[in-house]
Amino acid sequence: MKILSIVGARPEFIQAMPVSWALQSAGGDGTLVEVLVHTGQHYDYRMSQAFFDQLELPVADYNLGVGAESPGRQVGEMLIRLEEVFLREQPDLALVRGDTNSTLAGALAASKMQVPLAHIEAGERSYDRRMPEEINRLVSDQLSELHLCASRNAQENLAREGIRERVYWVGDVMLDALLRYLPVASQESKILEQFGLTRNGYALVTIHRLANVENPVRLAKIVAALNQVDETVLFPAHPRTRLALDRLEAHFGGHVQLIDPLGYLDMLVLEQNARLIATDSGGVQREAYYLGIPCLTLREETEWVETVAVGWNRLVGVEPGRVLEAWFTFTPPAARPPIYGDGLAAERIVRLLCEWVQEQEDR
Numbered sequence: 001m002k003i004l005s006i007v008g009a010r011p012e013f014i015q016a017m018p019v020s021w022a023l024q025s026a027g028g029d030g031t032l033v034e035v036l037v038h039t040g041q042h043y044d045y046r047m048s049q050a051f052f053d054q055l056e057l058p059v060a061d062y063n064l065g066v067g068a069e070s071p072g073r074q075v076g077e078m079l080i081r082l083e084e085v086f087l088r089e090q091p092d093l094a095l096v097r098g099d100t101n102s103t104l105a106g107a108l109a110a111s112k113m114q115v116p117l118a119h120i121e122a123g124e125r126s127y128d129r130r131m132p133e134e135i136n137r138l139v140s141d142q143l144s145e146l147h148l149c150a151s152r153n154a155q156e157n158l159a160r161e162g163i164r165e166r167v168y169w170v171g172d173v174m175l176d177a178l179l180r181y182l183p184v185a186s187q188e189s190k191i192l193e194q195f196g197l198t199r200n201g202y203a204l205v206t207i208h209r210l211a212n213v214e215n216p217v218r219l220a221k222i223v224a225a226l227n228q229v230d231e232t233v234l235f236p237a238h239p240r241t242r243l244a245l246d247r248l249e250a251h252f253g254g255h256v257q258l259i260d261p262l263g264y265l266d267m268l269v270l271e272q273n274a275r276l277i278a279t280d281s282g283g284v285q286r287e288a289y290y291l292g293i294p295c296l297t298l299r300e301e302t303e304w305v306e307t308v309a310v311g312w313n314r315l316v317g318v319e320p321g322r323v324l325e326a327w328f329t330f331t332p333p334a335a336r337p338p339i340y341g342d343g344l345a346a347e348r349i350v351r352l353l354c355e356w357v358q359e360q361e362d363r
Helices: 010-026 049-054 071-089 101-112 132-143 152-160 173-188 216-227 239-248 264-273 282-291 305-309 320-327 345-362
Strands: 002-007 033-038 093-097 117-120 146-149 167-169 203-206 233-236 256-259 276-279 295-297 313-315
Touching (some): 002 010, 002 071, 010 033, 010 093, 033 071, 093 101, 093 345, 101 117, 101 132, 117 132, 117 345, 146 345, 152 167, 216 239, 216 320, 233 264, 264 282, 276 320, 282 295, 282 305, 282 313, 305 313
Parallel strands (some): 002 033, 117 146, 146 167, 203 233, 203 276, 233 256, 276 295, 295 313
């Protein structure tokens, strides 16, 4: 079986890693072949190649080099270049994950080329169609043959939309990755020493969602809130975020350290040792939960509703008063139930892919 595995953005590299390992393990005799396609959506070394290097991902068979464009142009260019890869490789199945422009382009290309599609993280919903990610999720799920869900809630979301066949709970592949690499990160990363940080002695902030970064009013409110926090704040800034802050002519107090993006291992160590995490990232919300770190989400909604329901994540939006009220008062409960599985999601995914192919062959 040949699987065309499509990635393009930072979270997708993390999601791809455990599945690549599981495919290699299950298909060591050559029965499973993964063709890895990097669209180039994230092209900065710190947002792209650094993850391939650290996570032992195989070198991408194709790098489409699309780079930064407006959303429509970016997806359109991906479609053009993906079509050429589909024609050359003739895969049995296409695999996308998450909710990025690369996810959408991969789903559309597979549909146009009449190649069955599997979607990892299917069924997650914020129910805010102003979010580009929500549209990417909705379209990809409608086009998918196999829906591989990180949460039980995602299965229920799909059922409400009329999607009930070939919907499987597998758990979160990002938990697979974290469990494998956290010991490595703890041993190898020197990021705390580099920035003079101590355990529980700082807050970690990440911002990259278009709704926050491309809206100067919202971004200014985030800056105002961070400037009023009486605590060391480490803020690794996505290149898009850095440009938006420059346009805003934002200035931070000395307690806020605005730094370049970091690799996966350094980020794990920063997350693990933070007193608090404030973010708009879905991946960071889940990693905070797995690591037992209180999380404030700088959005009005989240697709990862389970983290809020169990009391470890609070939606605070961007109004400074609301953010600051929660900053030092938010206290999660002691219990952290396994809401996203047990770290064996990739093995379940590969088993389901193999079973599906066998089912097609037996028809």
